Amino acid sequence: MAASPSTARAINDRLALRLLQQEGPLTAGQLKQLTGLSRPTVADLVERLTEAGLVTVVGESRAQRRGPNARLYGIVARLAHLAALDVRTEGVSVLVSDLLGGVLAEASVPIGGETGTGPAVEQSVALVERAVKEAGAASLHTVGIGAPGLIDPVTGELRDSQGLPEWHRRLVAALQERLPAHVIVENETNLAALVEQREGVARDRDTFVLLWLGHGAGAAVVLDGALRRGASGGTGEIGFLPVPGTSGLPSATDCEGGFHSLASSAAVTELAARCGLSAEAEGDEPTAAAVVRLAVARVTGDDGTGAGKGPGRDDAERFLDTLAERLAVGAASVAAILDPGCVVLGGEIGQAGGEVLAGRVGRRLARMTPLATEVRATALGGGAVLRGALLIARDGAQDELFAPR
Structure with missing residues (x-):
């Protein structure tokens, strides 16, 4: 049956808006070419979307002569303001953007382990409010939050996870109460995988696993394009x-004895110390990331001494080899169950290790499983969580604002 x-x-309006999201500003002629619609139909939808305040003329195409045909139409970025939060055990980072993701303000605040639940929540909410004010936004439409721990798949709420601060859960409720905005919460590793899938090294993969290597160890699974x-x-x-290689077994309330004991930031730092390596971390990155970066620099000669000639190169080789063996154990377990074809080493440690660490993990993994599994290194690091939180905020806001009327 034909559509009314x-x-x-x-349908045509949604198609045009999706193209403007993906491609950026377009002329009416470009919309006609990309949609396959007739010229009058495109003219009508541009008029409708403009009258609705969803699109506007943002410039002229240099490929066209001046005049109506040269007008570039784009989504109205100021139509809504968004916030993205990266909630860690040691602090919170926030950015505020327009509807197209243009960053208007960024801020962060450290929250020590001795800070009480109430003060921690208040500091975090105040941080968001200051960022909104700095961005010149009257209000927020949608807030995306990335946090460690489990997200209830039915309610979308952050669950009470052992070992995580109580203020994480309280913060979500406080933001919902204090801000007239829709709040979306997602696991931090899942958000990083979303960014890898759309903008990172897994853009060409429908199926892959992200191995998150930051303060803790986690993974995100994307199968057939879906998280x-x-x-x-x-x-x-x-x-x-x-x-294998740990002192015991994990329990329902404690991951010590599991893969965490081999791949967490603390475990990597301890391994480095045993290999005679130490480094000063930059900013709020894990110390483990700094020491991995140092080891890579020593084995490649990027520390200025020349490959194979720098002091401590043998220690760096031993450290990277042992770390690669540990990571390959986790990757092989994932490969045996899911056969993802690709494992991305993410987080600050994955970024610091780069292709040097990824190559070593890949070679060891190839000896441990008959399943062909490519190992890639992220280029996004810890910033992927904040970027992912912004993506889900944009998706949520645009789905509502662009809904058929």
């Missing part, structure tokens, strides 16, 4: 994976 005129108009969360939201809790 109103339904057809809504998989599991029955309880726990897909990817690889820190609890029982592995």
